Amino acid sequence: MSVMWMSELSQRSGVPVPTVKFYLREKLLQSGVATGATRAVYDESHVDRLRLIRALVDVGGMSLDRVRAVIAAVDDTGRDLHEVLASAHEELSPVPEREPSAESRDRVARLVRTRRWKVTPQGRHSEALAAALDTLEEAGQGLPDDALTTYADAAALVAKGEVGSMSGASREGAATYAVLGTVLAEPVLLTLRRLAHENLSSRRFGRASARS
């Protein structure tokens, strides 16, 4: 395994040297191997750790305390990969601005039960989903059950591919991917939905397109 100085570590990870030093002091980044009184060398594991920290901070929008908790989960080999991923995912769903209605909570609980999804009951994602259902309801666009089922099917389809691709990764790599892949891929999914809308609307409702 090749080693590198601080300057190369900074370059490789895209994290400025003062910030790398800050992470070292905060013990978020493991120490390098000392090669003298004031110098140390680093390796790929440091690059990976810095990428994870940046993903959690920049993309996940997490506080340093939260970052510390995720890294503790990565480092504690007594915790399984699912716990690591759950920890990295925890803050990615918004906290609902107010409490979801009992109806929407029931609806989410029913969906989870019907699909036998193994998820934290009334966890952060469930609560955010219930709140999103309330918002639609209040806008007079309540989601019928079959539409919710279709959404759940689509979500399961997407998640299957995503979680599958984590299997081969290191704990650190999987946690990084869990944050980056989840957040950064969202616009891909949402813009594809708009393109698919445009296509179907054009085919179903477009007179001009029927001629072409």
Next chain:
Amino acid sequence: MSVMWMSELSQRSGVPVPTVKFYLREKLLQSGVATGATRAVYDESHVDRLRLIRALVDVGGMSLDRVRAVIAAVDDTGRDLHEVLASAHEELSPVPEREPSAESRDRVARLVRTRRWKVTPQGRHSEALAAALDTLEEAGQGLPDDALTTYADAAALVAKGEVGSMSGASREGAATYAVLGTVLAEPVLLTLRRLAHENLSSRRFGRASARS
């Protein structure tokens, strides 16, 4: 068809009276039927129009000029429903902060061609998609082709149900739904994806869950 005074129109639509008057002056809202020198009555068509305006402004984040363009499309029966929906959808995708790479644009064009999607070439949604692919690439999380295919399948699945449910609606109702359904349902799709992740990760990587 029952008629109503301004006060009831305001109450039914949730739009304050001064704002209703502003929309009347701006000719975004059609006039009521005059019942005297200073009074007029309104009907359901006014409630629907106000709901559309509020959807475009509050949820779609559109300028008044843009709202005027959508309403012109709704009112111009020479334009088919697809044009109305495309107009309502137009600004819902973010304008990429910088130009997408040629590679990502090609990738989007290829996807559209392979699926025979009838969409505006290099339209707003395509550009936003290409930019989102660039962002993933730069974060070292480039989306493989099979993952993009899975996302497109999921998007097509979701859009099919959504566009189908517009068939029976009025032009105004369909435009309102196009904006509200598209924007407000996004958190539903995204939180379901997280729940599906949690479930799969728990099943594949969770030791504790294997015991239960």
